[in-house]
Amino acid sequence: MASGSDPPKQYGITKPLSLLGPVEADLQRTAELEKFLVEAGLYESPDESARREEVLGKLGQIVKDWVKQLTSQRGYTDQMVEEANAVLFTFGSYRLGVHGPGADVDTLCVGPSYVNREEDFFIVLHEILAQTEDVTELQPVPDAHVPVMKFKFHGISIDLLYASVSLLVVPAELDISQGSVLYAVDEATVRSLNGCRVADRIIRLVPNIENFRTALRCLKCWAKRRGVYSNVTGFLGGVNWALLVARVCQLYPNAVPSMLVSRFFRVFTQWQWPNPVMLCSIEEDELGFPVWDPRKNPRDKCHHMPIITPAYPCMNSSYNVSTSTLRVMVEQFQFGNKICQEIEMNKASWSALFEPFQFFEAYRNYLQVDIIAEDDEDLRLWKGWVESRLRQLTLKIERDTYGMLQCHPYPHEYADPSRQCAHCAFFMGLSRKEGVKIQEGQQFDIRGTVDEFRHEINLYMFWKPGMELAVSHVRRKQIPAYVFPEGYKRPRPSRHVNHQSDKNDTEDGTMISSPDSQLKRRHNSVGTDDIEPSWPAKRSSVSPVHPKNSPQSGSSGDETRCNNQIKRAPSDATGGSPASPQALERSPDTIMSAPRCTTAGAVCSGDAINKHDVPHVENCNTPTVAVCTTLKRVAEKVVSELVGSERMGNNNSAESLESMEKAENVCFSGNGVSQGGLPEELEVMFLVHPAPAFVLCNMI
Numbered sequence: 001m002a003s004g005s006d007p008p009k010q011y012g013i014t015k016p017l018s019l020l021g022p023v024e025a026d027l028q029r030t031a032e033l034e035k036f037l038v039e040a041g042l043y044e045s046p047d048e049s050a051r052r053e054e055v056l057g058k059l060g061q062i063v064k065d066w067v068k069q070l071t072s073q074r075g076y077t078d079q080m081v082e083e084a085n086a087v088l089f090t091f092g093s094y095r096l097g098v099h100g101p102g103a104d105v106d107t108l109c110v111g112p113s114y115v116n117r118e119e120d121f122f123i124v125l126h127e128i129l130a131q132t133e134d135v136t137e138l139q140p141v142p143d144a145h146v147p148v149m150k151f152k153f154h155g156i157s158i159d160l161l162y163a164s165v166s167l168l169v170v171p172a173e174l175d176i177s178q179g180s181v182l183y184a185v186d187e188a189t190v191r192s193l194n195g196c197r198v199a200d201r202i203i204r205l206v207p208n209i210e211n212f213r214t215a216l217r218c219l220k221c222w223a224k225r226r227g228v229y230s231n232v233t234g235f236l237g238g239v240n241w242a243l244l245v246a247r248v249c250q251l252y253p254n255a256v257p258s259m260l261v262s263r264f265f266r267v268f269t270q271w272q273w274p275n276p277v278m279l280c281s282i283e284e285d286e287l288g289f290p291v292w293d294p295r296k297n298p299r300d301k302c303h304h305m306p307i308i309t310p311a312y313p314c315m316n317s318s319y320n321v322s323t324s325t326l327r328v329m330v331e332q333f334q335f336g337n338k339i340c341q342e343i344e345m346n347k348a349s350w351s352a353l354f355e356p357f358q359f360f361e362a363y364r365n366y367l368q369v370d371i372i373a374e375d376d377e378d379l380r381l382w383k384g385w386v387e388s389r390l391r392q393l394t395l396k397i398e399r400d401t402y403g404m405l406q407c408h409p410y411p412h413e414y415a416d417p418s419r420q421c422a423h424c425a426f427f428m429g430l431s432r433k434e435g436v437k438i439q440e441g442q443q444f445d446i447r448g449t450v451d452e453f454r455h456e457i458n459l460y461m462f463w464k465p466g467m468e469l470a471v472s473h474v475r476r477k478q479i480p481a482y483v484f485p486e487g488y489k490r491p492r493p494s495r496h497v498n499h500q501s502d503k504n505d506t507e508d509g510t511m512i513s514s515p516d517s518q519l520k521r522r523h524n525s526v527g528t529d530d531i532e533p534s535w536p537a538k539r540s541s542v543s544p545v546h547p548k549n550s551p552q553s554g555s556s557g558d559e560t561r562c563n564n565q566i567k568r569a570p571s572d573a574t575g576g577s578p579a580s581p582q583a584l585e586r587s588p589d590t591i592m593s594a595p596r597c598t599t600a601g602a603v604c605s606g607d608a609i610n611k612h613d614v615p616h617v618e619n620c621n622t623p624t625v626a627v628c629t630t631l632k633r634v635a636e637k638v639v640s641e642l643v644g645s646e647r648m649g650n651n652n653s654a655e656s657l658e659s660m661e662k663a664e665n666v667c668f669s670g671n672g673v674s675q676g677g678l679p680e681e682l683e684v685m686f687l688v689h690p691a692p693a694f695v696l697c698n699m700i
Contacts, residue, residue, distance in 0.1 A: 011250040012278075016252060018254075021254040021255070021256075022254075022255065032258075032350060033258050036350045037217060043100065055105075055154050059160075063111070064085060067111050086110065086170060089196045092106030092159075092238055092239070093106075094106060095199040095200075104157035105156060105157065111164050113168060117162050121162040125162075129151060137152045146192055161192040163193045181193060198239060200311075201309075201310040202242055202243065205279045211255070212245060215245050215261055225355070226336075227332075227410055228332050236318060239317050244277060247267075248264045251263070251267065265334075265337035273326060274305065279308075282308065292308055305318050324394055360476065361476070363430060364476050366429055366473070366476070367430060370423065371424050371425065371426075373464075373466055373467050374465070375422055378464055378466060383424055386457055389453070390426060393409075396449045400449045403433060404444065405432065406431050406432070407428045408431070409428045413425065421466070454469060
């Protein structure tokens with residue numbers, strides 16, 4: 001049969017949306033895009049590339065010698081010692097060929113069955129690396145979801161994983177893409193192996209690897225500049241972006257990079273989450289490892305943005321995404337879609353797509369999380385712990401406000417150079433859920449939420465004196481100057497969407513405690529007598545004791561992930577806000593009583609404070625919800641609807657997504673996430689007492 005009559009190869013689980021190739025204008029735009037990426041410094045120099053290869057060669061020899069040493073110590077024969085081997089694999093951006101200058105190298109060491117992770121890897125190999133001259137910043141993380149050893153080797157950042165496979169001798173040409181490597185291994189080993197297995201599978205499932213790499217390099221840069229590149233914060237990390245771009249490559253197999261970038265935003269502006277993104281069918285296997293399937297696994301039903309890995313066992317790589325971070329990403333997809341349309345009409349250049357997101361102009365109210373330590377090394381450890389838990393603060397606020405108060409965690413850290421101690425700060429934008437009409441004077445009390453978050457943070461098992469955390473509210477005009485670049489001039493408030501008048505920004509009555517005043521508090525235990533009895537017991541601790549050997553937070557990320565996203569259902573008591581459908585689905589054993597509205601003085605009793613500075617809030621009968629209503633205002637606020645100019649989806653595209661939506665093969669009920677427009681801003685009033693755990697958000 002002639003090649004011209006052969007049907008086109010299908011790379012994904014559905015047929016392509018378009019087989020069209022580029023026209024001259026597409027090739028020109030691709031050349032301009034590639035030029036922009038080079039000028040932006042996204043490609044490493046030949047010298048750095050050679051240094052990476054040298055470092056990987058040295059590290060490979062170190063792990064081989066390590067295994068031979070252990071084989072000899074355990075009394076194996078001389079022949080076994082001679083044949084003993086460990087193989088080093090790479091994965092992540094380096095394996096995919098999209099790493100940039102200074103990027104870390106994700107590596108996996110595969111060793112024989114008699115070399116374990118707990119002692120041999122994290123103790124023996126750790127000691128060998130600690131004594132190696134060119135190794136610095138060595139940090140073992142044995143309790144991580146994927147256990148890892150982080151360090152720098154000759155200035156190159158390395159993330160090293162370990163997997164012990166069911167072989168006495170590991171062959172130099174081991175093919176870990178074969179399912180046989182998963183026999184008789186634990187789930188931590190499966191997760192360690194799957195980084196490499198997923199990267200190799202992605203490379204096999206895209207039509208053109210070079211076009212894929214250019215498009216992925218472009219979109220990773222875009223995501224970082226728009227503030228949506230961070231798995232730990234609840235956005236997407238490297239493998240997530242790679243899977244999304246690979247899916248677009250499958251849908252447009254003949255497209256060049258400029259077309260792929262444009263189609264990327266077109267597709268994911270219209271994508272109906274939580275329909276999953278999959279590069280291939282989900283495979284079952286006799287090995288029995290759990291795979292992602294919300295029809296069978298209740299925990300999988302909580303996932304808002306499923307992006308499924310293509311290697312067995314197929315998992316959701318984006319389980320960290322919350323409703324708030326999904327909302328932010330959809331907004332950014334809409335922004336990208338609009339700019340790409342302008343680029344195709346020659347109304348904009350590629351630089352417009354990569355314009356940094358003006359986070360500190362986007363909201364009126366922010367949470368500022370200050371992290372303090374005695375020195376830079378302590379700050380590195382303390383910051384890593386706090387940053388890994390920031391996502392939980394987002395989930396807790398969503399839970400305790402029934403999704404009405406939305407958070408935008410910003411994945412960039414800032415440092416105050418005027419401080420004498422080591423310091424960094426993270427910020428979260430706060431806004432009311434758009435399109436929901438609220439009661440006059442409705443309040444969100446998140447003091448207990450922040451207190452609960454601080455309690456979990458303070459359980460850090462490696463806590464040292466000087467490690468402090470402060471959470472405070474700041475308005476837009478109070479954002480500290482050190483977050484802005486030198487010479488930056490703050491513009492007058494203007495939003496890309498309509499919002500309420502700024503007149504309330506000038507209203508008196510907001511009491512804000514500075515981070516410094518919070519950090520001056522000594523770490524001591526506060527008894528429950530100092531707290532209003534109606535507060536749940538788990539939120540009663542303001543600043544817990546920091547035992548150096550105390551266990552970490554009692555629930556793992558996997559165990560708490562679903563619970564943190566399910567909202568508490570109110571009882572039949574009147575006066576509270578109506579519960580969402582999601583809240584009503586929660587089982588009775590997970591329903592908790594929330595605090596009643598109390599006077600600020602009662603909540604903060606026991607703390608030295610001028611009572612005249614605390615606005616008085618009368619008790620109200622809402623025993624099961626943290627939302628109370630006051631009669632501060634008589635005029636009723638009207639919520640503006642979605643702004644038409646922000647609807648950036650291309651509904652008139654000839655390449656309709658209807659066939660894609662029908663053919664994705666797995667479709668589950670929606671999660672109610674609004675996909676239209678950027679959020680209207682919330683005018684909030686916070687009461688932040690010097691006790692660092694309490695924040696009151698009053699939505700007017």
